[in-house]
Amino acid sequence: AEIVVLPGDGIGPEVTASAMQVLRAVGQRYGHEFHFTHELIGGAAIDATGEPLPARTLEAAKRADAVLLGAVGGPKWSDPGAKVRPEQGLLAIRKALGLYANLRPVKPHAAALGASPIKPHLLTGVDLVVVRELTGGVYFGQKTRTATSASDLCEYSVEEIERVVRRACTLARSRRGHVTSVDKANVLETSRLWREVTTRVVREEFPDITLEHQLVDSMAMHLLSRPREYDVIVTENMFGDILTDEASMLAGSLGLLPSASLGEGRVGLYEPIHGSAPDIAGRDVANPYATILSAAMLLRHSLGLEPEARCVEKAVDGALAAGVFTADLSPAGRGVSTQAAMVAVL
């Protein structure tokens, strides 16, 4: 299988390197040959080529079976007046590959509950997946700027909503059959469309699924007070961005949460939901588990290698159960190196 690796910026190179080693190990064990190619994205690509997503990167990604990405961004490229930004590379590759469904599973691990700000008794049994719409909404609408004002347009089409809701419902069928759709239908027109389309798709195509609607403000609350009640949560791009970072606190650290971005095509993109963490970059202290778990999702969703995916997930479980914690997970703030955490997974 052809895997394009986009390390990106900050801790991106360290965490993708760890995940590649785990992929190589699992490949050896099960007799698969993975072929890795490195390409540029984000700030690293801007520095080298002036563009956050060079054409060469996109072409390589299109030809690949899967893309493994680290993270993009950092203060170096965040000047208010900057013409190109690392984040544009990430948004552009999601859009160009048609990766409209971003799956972000949250399943707190018993050993990591100490790192969560949430009371442990609320977390046992939590097992949810946020399906975030990834190529529409205010992230991609027209932007304007004048001397005295600015604007961003949030747009959704019926088709954009249908396809991500179908994906969420299909996923729910393989789980507990419950979908929670999140919007702000009491204020936004896009949310009213979202609610109508979701209701219709479930009624007509997924009558076996139970559907519940939640306003985004209530959801931000209930995600904390009764996280066990959720199975699959489907929502638009911006709400999904906010709610998944919030949900990471259920798991104890952003450093534990993987994601898969999928479309209709074969190629998927896999990345941790954390950012590039420039403050700790290059110091071998970043948590590699989120990227390793993203590699497990890659095995599952792009390569159809379910036992191999489970094997990686079990190995991470084992490392956590053995108390192999990077600093983000250590109550005292000290922890093992990136390298040591990766080795514990092998």
Added chain:
Amino acid sequence: AEIVVLPGDGIGPEVTASAMQVLRAVGQRYGHEFHFTHELIGGAAIDATGEPLPARTLEAAKRADAVLLGAVGGPKWSDPGAKVRPEQGLLAIRKALGLYANLRPVKPHAAALGASPIKPHLLTGVDLVVVRELTGGVYFGQKTRTATSASDLCEYSVEEIERVVRRACTLARSRRGHVTSVDKANVLETSRLWREVTTRVVREEFPDITLEHQLVDSMAMHLLSRPREYDVIVTENMFGDILTDEASMLAGSLGLLPSASLGEGRVGLYEPIHGSAPDIAGRDVANPYATILSAAMLLRHSLGLEPEARCVEKAVDGALAAGVFTADLSPAGRGVSTQAAMVAVL
């Protein structure tokens, strides 16, 4: 003083009635005469007049010293095809009175920590105020709808940002001098403007204030993992909506959080941040503390009666310390009546 009371829908009439009794009691104790007039808003106004904000209500509010509001909305008026919605009344009165700064203080009470999903040791010493921009952003931008799509426009002008940032900084001066501005400047044009204007206003007009910028997704996380570090948080309308509901979990219940909506004019609007809770309406079980604490903010910000405001806040503290909990605060889910909780404050 002239106070216009807008009970609204659901539990609105019950919680505003409680707050009025507390205001009457504090008036008697300190020798003030408060004059209350009731007007219609939301679903109740739609039922009676066809409009969510009748002209008569707005005129009364404009003539008053302050407005005390319950909550609006409910399933009765939430038909997807509905032409008028209760929420429009609330948005319209905020806009018409120019109430651009919505102050939402969050200060967990020791006695209520049991009701919070957050670990208690993270909550001691938490004392923050979210200043939410209330009359701009995607709530008020143009909305479109076609057979196949919908859109909402998010707009901000320099002036809209300046005035709410000034309000936040002035507030921070009377507190710990720290302002955290929340945006999504790595993606949104309105957020980039927000960040530029905030930076300039603080540098030029509030050099004594320490300013920090946070991306909204990170904020959703840090609000839970290190809530003690925040003093004043200033953000745009939609982000403020989501983050304050999330922050309510620090206090244990949405039923404890008051708010004040202020503009340049004299009249302010005071309301709990919770909604109309139609499921428990009319059963004398709603938590009245948030509305009573909103009345305290009314005494402080619109009437300049600081000792009276403190007296009410102390009385609520006392009731909580004595364990007078409504159902939302009771671990076992049972609790005292709205009436009993109010009486405990008198």
